[in-house]
Structures are given as structure tokens and as C-alpha cells.
Amino acid sequence: MTWEQRSRAAVAGIGFSAVERRTTTPIGRFAAEAAAAAIADCGVDPGLIDGLATYPTAPFAGAPGRSGEDVVDVEFFLHLRRSRIVWFAQADEGMIVASLRDATNALIAGACRYVLVWRAMYAPPGTYGRVTVPEAVGDAQFAAPYGCVSPIQWHALAYRRYLERYRAERASMAALAVSARRNANLNPHAIFADRTLSTTEYLAARMISDPLCLYDCDVPVTACVAAVLTTAERARDLRQAPAYVAAVAQQATARPPAVHYTLQDHIEAGRPVVDELWRQSGLGATDIGAAQLYDGFSPSVYYWLEAAGFCGRGEAHDFVQGGRIALDGALPVNTFGGSLSEGRLHGMGHVAEAVHQVRGTAGERQVRRSSAVLVLDGSPMLRGGGLVLTSEP
Numbered sequence: 001m002t003w004e005q006r007s008r009a010a011v012a013g014i015g016f017s018a019v020e021r022r023t024t025t026p027i028g029r030f031a032a033e034a035a036a037a038a039i040a041d042c043g044v045d046p047g048l049i050d051g052l053a054t055y056p057t058a059p060f061a062g063a064p065g066r067s068g069e070d071v072v073d074v075e076f077f078l079h080l081r082r083s084r085i086v087w088f089a090q091a092d093e094g095m096i097v098a099s100l101r102d103a104t105n106a107l108i109a110g111a112c113r114y115v116l117v118w119r120a121m122y123a124p125p126g127t128y129g130r131v132t133v134p135e136a137v138g139d140a141q142f143a144a145p146y147g148c149v150s151p152i153q154w155h156a157l158a159y160r161r162y163l164e165r166y167r168a169e170r171a172s173m174a175a176l177a178v179s180a181r182r183n184a185n186l187n188p189h190a191i192f193a194d195r196t197l198s199t200t201e202y203l204a205a206r207m208i209s210d211p212l213c214l215y216d217c218d219v220p221v222t223a224c225v226a227a228v229l230t231t232a233e234r235a236r237d238l239r240q241a242p243a244y245v246a247a248v249a250q251q252a253t254a255r256p257p258a259v260h261y262t263l264q265d266h267i268e269a270g271r272p273v274v275d276e277l278w279r280q281s282g283l284g285a286t287d288i289g290a291a292q293l294y295d296g297f298s299p300s301v302y303y304w305l306e307a308a309g310f311c312g313r314g315e316a317h318d319f320v321q322g323g324r325i326a327l328d329g330a331l332p333v334n335t336f337g338g339s340l341s342e343g344r345l346h347g348m349g350h351v352a353e354a355v356h357q358v359r360g361t362a363g364e365r366q367v368r369r370s371s372a373v374l375v376l377d378g379s380p381m382l383r384g385g386g387l388v389l390t391s392e393p
Contacts, residue, residue: 009104010235010242011389012114013042013228014352016189019343020222027122027222028068028076034224035077035116042228043239044114049228051112052077052088053099055346059122059220072120072224087112094250096347097377097385101248103229115229119348123220139259148260152217152297155379156209158263159299163211165263166314170211173298174202176320176333177215177340180295183327184337186364191221191343216298221343225352232393241359243389247280249273250385251378261381266300270307270380277374281388285309289369290357291331292350294377294384295338304376305333332367347377351387358389 015037017030039046056073063070074090087106091098096119103115136144147153163170181197184190197215205213235242251273255265278284285308293304302316310331311319319325325333336342336353343349354373356362362370371391378384 008232008393009107009229009245010232010393011227011245011351011355012044012230012235012238012242013038013040013240014355015039015041015226016352017224019189019191021123021191021220023222025222026069027072027120027224028080030222030224031068031072031076031118031120031226032080034118034120034226038116038118038226038228041240042235044228044230047083049083049114049116050086051103051106051115052085053090053103053106053115053117055091055094055096055099055119057092060124060128063122070122070124072118077116087115093383094385095377095383096351097248097375097387098250100227100229100245100351100387101250101385104245104248107229107231113230113234116226117229118224118226119346120224121221121343121345123222123344128217128220143259152209152212154260155297155299156212158261158266159297160211161263162299162302162314166317168314168317171203172317172321173216174199175322176298176301176325177202179320179325180334180338181341183335183365184341187336187342189349190337190341191219192337192341197341212297212299215340218296218339218344219341221345223343223345225345225348227348227351227355240361241391243355243358243391244393246283246372246388246390247277248385248387249276249280251380251383261379265381266303266379267307267313269378269384270303270376273376273380273384273386274308277386277388281372281390283372283388287372288331288374288388289371290335290354290367290373291333292335292354292373292375293333293338294347294350294379295334295340296344296346296379298340300379301333301338303380307380308374308376327365327367335362335365335367347375350375350377354387354389358391360391
């Protein structure tokens with residue numbers, strides 16, 4: 001987007017399905033529920049939805065990819081919907097921000113009028129982080145024999161490097177995890193809405209891949225979150241106050257071949273995304289009232305805080321202390337509980353919360369300054385991205 005095009009699109013509605021840990025219900029039903037809720041939220045006639053966009057990648061290694069059962073792709077809604085679809089996009093990379101970017105650009109170009117965007121996640125028991133390597137070939141020869149076979153280990157290695165490089169303590173992360181859970185206790189959609197977390201419990205949690213403990217990992221859920229996007233002009237006439245898309249950007253930093261991503265990837269991949277968001281929106285870190293930062297693994301929040309300029313490099317472990325990131329703090333972070341406590345929705349929960357904060361419908365979680373909210377999705381790494389939502393065009 002150019003400066004002249006910013007805020008010409010808006011999120012007009014948000015909808016949640018039920019959020020469950022273990023279920024035999026096909027994921028397609030969750031997606032249909034979330035879509036209907038998003039359409040009802042904005043009050044548009046369902047027959048006017050003429051665009052579809054999603055990031056439908058399988059939620060775990062080895063998933064069969066059956067439409068409506070363990071993924072919800074565009075094909076699912078093309079068969080389900082009775083309205084005439086004239087535009088759709090299905091991203092393979094970039095997580096859900098790629099779909100929001102595609103929808104925004106389609107609306108600006110006039111390719112469609114109302115776009116339904118969704119992310120559906122399916123979490124059968126025993127699939128989180130499960131990777132089977134029957135034979136180590138290619139790059140896996142240099143990692144699999146040592147137990148480094150999944151993103152869990154990759155994130156653990158990068159986080160260990162962060163702790164050592166910046167002389168940080170693992171115990172510092174308790175402030176982030178406990179704050180996220182406290183916010184989730186105010187979020188009826190959170191899987192841990194009714195379960196508290198103390199610093200003592202965090203520090204006593206079992207290790208998953210040292211130094212990542214149980215509460216450093218997002219919680220797998222079966223659920224869907226959907227949004228309806230349209231032009232800013234149309235959105236102003238709908239049921240809810242619009243959340244204007246002031247900027248949306250993806251990461252496309254060049255990266256040499258590597259066995260897996262490292263701390264350097266996280267550091268170098270984050271800043272270009274944020275710089276582009278500031279360029280498009282004309283805003284900066286001091287203008288942001290709340291930050292919804294991807295937390296598939298808790299250290300990602302550190303990397304994004306530093307990449308966005310909320311603190312200096314290597315300072316995030318100190319920045320999150322003392323209530324600074326609480327709802328009434330200087331920079332509220334993951335005001336809905338994040339993926340750590342709401343559930344693993346690949347960034348769509350972060351987007352939904354940003355919409356609620358911007359339009360003032362976050363209830364007990366509502367922050368004081370909410371005219372501009374930042375969403376950063378991904379680890380950060382090559383597939384990361386972000387957007388800025390504002391209450392005014």
C-alpha cells in the first residue's frame with residue numbers, strides 16, 4: 001500500500017467459534033460457526049460476501065489435509081456458500097497476515113466488495129510438535145541424530161543463544177507468561193479463561209526443550225476465528241465501528257540456506273516488517289496503545305518488542321518486568337492472553353483482539369489508549385508479517 005491508499009480498507013466484523021482442546025467435531029463446523037458470527041457481527045447480508053481468503057496450511061506434520069476435516073481451505077467455503085464469489089486467495093506462506101494483505105489489496109483494487117478471512121486450527125491429541133524422522137537425509141543428517149527435529153528445538157536453541165548473549169535469566173519470562181494468563185482470565189474465548197498461572201507454577205513447569213518449559217509453548221486448540229473486511233466507506237455504514245487497516249506488511253528478507261532458523265534470523269527478520277508498517281501508516285512505536293505479538297513460543301515476544309523499537313536489542317527481558325506490559329501498563333501486550341493462554345490460532349486471535357481494542361469492544365480487557373494497535377505475526381522469521389489497525393482513517 002502507498003500512503004494515499006492507507007486506511008481505505010477496514011475490518012468490519014469478527015467472529016469466534018467454540019474453542020476446544022479435544023473434540024470429534026469436524027473443523028469445518030467450527031469454521032462455519034466463526035464465519036457466521038463474523039458476518040452477523042458487522043450486520044452485512046451474507047449474500048454480499050463475494051471474496052474469500054485464508055492461510056490453510058495443515059496444523060501438524062503428517063496431517064492428511066482433508067478439506068473441512070483437518071484444514072479449512074477456500075474450496076470448503078466455495079462449496080458451502082450460496083453467494084457468488086468473484087475473488088479468492090489461498091496463501092501458502094506468510095501466515096494469516098498474508099491473507100489479510102491479499103484481502104486489503106483486493107478491496108483497494110475493486111476486485112470484490114466484502115471479503116471473509118479465516119484461520120481454522122485442528123488439534124487432535126498427541127500431534128503438537130510431533131515429527132517422525134524414519135531416516136535422516138539431506139539437512140536432517142546434521143540435526144535429527146541430535147534430537148533437533150522440529151520448530152520446538154529450533155526455538156529452544158535460538159532462545160538459549162538469546163539468554164547467553166544478553167545475560168538474561170529464564171525466570172524473567174515468568175512476567176510475560178503470567179501477564180498473558182491474567183489477561184486470558186478476562187477473555188471468554190480463551191481456553192484457559194478459568195485457570196490462573198503464578199510465577200511459582202511457571203518456574204516449576206516441566207521442560208519441553210530446555211530452556212522452553214510447558215508454559216513457553218502455545219496451547220493447541222481446535223477452533224476458528226473469522227473476519228469480514230470491506231472498504232472503509234462501506235464499513236462506516238455497518239453495525240460495528242470500523243478497525244481501519246493503516247498498514248499491512250510481510251517479511252521477504254533474503255536468507256542463505258540453513259539447516260534451521262537461528263536467533264539471527266529472528267533478529268534480522270523482524271525489523272524490516274516493522275519499518276514498512278511505520279512507513280505505510282506514518283506512525284511509530286510511541287503511537288501504539290497496545291501490541292498483539294505472536295507467541296507461538298514465548299521468546300518471540302522478546303524479538304518483536306526489540307524489532308518494533310519498544311526497547312533496545314537484548315533489553316526485552318527487562319522491559320516486560322514491573323507491570324509494564326499489563327493492561328494498565330505503558331505498553332499492554334497480548335491483552336487477550338496470546339497463543340500461550342487463549343489458544344494456538346496462528347495469529348488470528350491476535351488480529352481479533354486488535355479489532356476489539358480499536359473499536360472499544362474488549363470489555364474488561366479494554367486499554368486506555370486504543371486508537372492504534374499493532375499486530376505482529378510469526379516468530380519473527382522469514383514468514384512473519386504484521387498490520388496496524390486504527391480507529392480513525
